[in-house]
Amino acid sequence: MSFEIDAYLRPHILKMPAYEPILPYDVVSQELNIPMEGIVKLDANENPYGPLPEVPERLAALGNLHIYPDPESRRVRDMLADYHQISTDNIVIGAGADELIDLIMRLVIDPGDVLINCPPTFGMYAFDGTLNNARVLNVPRLLNYSLELDGIAQAVIDFRPKLIYLATPNNPDGSLLSRETIEALLALPLLVVLDEAYINFSKQPEGWIQEVENYQNLIVLRTFSKWAGLAGLRIGYGVFPTNFVPRLMAAKQPYNISVVAEEAACTTLRTIHKVDRMTELIIAERGRLQDRLQAISWLEPYPSQANFILCRVLDRDAATVKMKLREQGILIRHFNTPGLTDHIRVSIGKPGDSDRLISALIKME
Ligand SMILES: Cc1ncc(COP(=O)(O)O)c(C=O)c1O
Incomplete structure (x- = not known):
């Protein structure tokens, strides 16, 4: 046959x-x-x-590797809540920011729904959009890599997108979005995902995490890959509006974060x-x-x-x-x-x- x-x-x-x-x-x-x-x-x-030398030391001493990890990653979420002075209830952990970029789409995108991508930028937004059968609408950046805000606002009217993904600082040029730009985007009727994978290297390392409680359409992604040297272990996190978190928790793979990755992140946060x-x-x-x-x-x-x-x-x-x-x-x-x-x-x-x-x-x- x-x-x-x-x-x-x-x-x-x-x-x-x-x-x-x-x-x-x-x-x-x-x-x-x-x-x-x-x-x-x-x-x-x-x-x-x-990673800091404390990380491999702690990992070498880790027991219970035959036991599944905590599906709610409570330890690292609590430590992150402390670190950022926010509630644990707003935090979801992902196997890298990459997993969360995809997970958000899985929850939001029906086939054919529009998401806005602003290239040149991180390739995973368009990649995951296509994988999730979204219609990826490109609103290219201007020559100096700033956003074409009028084009985005027009696209919102014309295509009613559900999502926009923006890296700040942007990969590959390293530019930071201004407060006014982000506020203008948040005033639009769509979910705004700010990917702050590189924010710790910027002149505004506090980023937008503290602001999530002030907006119903703001999501902020971070990662331990770049700043904390844990790219190989795959751990990142997102800060979400409170009512979105139970939905994400229900839909994610239950054991997405390994015992090893969670321990490495906790050790990092202890020696920040x-x-x-x-x-x-x-x-x-x-x-x-x-x-x-x-x-x-x-x-x-x-x-x-x-x-x-x-x-x-x-x-x-x-x-x-x-x-x-x-x-x-x-x-x-x-x-x-x-x-x-x-x-x-x-x-x-x-x-x-x-x-x-x-x-x-x-x-x-
Ligand atoms: C803007 C941006 N977001 C996210 C990631 C991926 O982060 P992670 O390793 O946490 O999946 C990268 C990696 O290059 C990136 O450039």
Whole structure:
């Protein structure tokens, strides 16, 4: 019997382009024949300092790994409530902010419902929108990456979208949305999801979490991936209007957060002052790298409030620059998407990482 699997799949899934993930460290190391320690990884906005040493110590001592985790992740939610001075009842934990980006759509989107995406931005909003059979309506950012507010307001009238996702600071350019812009968006009849994955590196690290209680349509997402160095453990959180939380809790996978991830997050929150120190190092290095990139005649770096810097590449092919760096074990990001093909994005590493990057770029002069 011949069995045609495609005939059984949902039609919109067949049309979906695959997400292009970055290659794992060890695979790149093998491909390039360079040991992992020799690779400078500046392509995924990870924290070069990794977790605090207390985290692996605590994880090594962890018992009861044969027992399922708490479906309500009560310990870390209580600690986050304390940290942000909000109620535990407003917090939901996800396997990274990524899980929450998708979970919100699962609860909100019926097939064909509209969500607004403002590219260039984090690719998962459009990806999860397509996966959830939403109609993803792009309202592109202006040339300086600010939002086209009139276009968004018009789209709200014309298409009655249910959701808008906005990263602040935005990935890939690192710009922060202003208070006036966010207030204007919140006045529109749609759910506003502010993705604050990088907010700790910005000049307004308090972000919008405290404001959730003042609006019925505001959701704020955060992650332990970037700021706390836990990207590999997959843990993030969202702050939601109170009446949305029981719905999310009812719909999420019951054991989405592993015992290990929850413990790592709790340990991080107990030693938060050390994380803040790491953040300061990264912010200082961002300033230093910005100046050095600026000094390269064929690069135009954008100011950034995040742990990466986007640069326009002049007079040469950005994809080739990325490839040449890769051959030397220096990994950066290039995007094959409209408006970004002549750009590269570099994450902030340790000072030694910047040194290697800059000397390789200088040799390309
Ligand atoms: C804007 C933004 N949000 C969320 C994420 C993903 O966060 P997490 O690792 O918590 O899933 C990223 C990762 O690159 C990002 O750039």
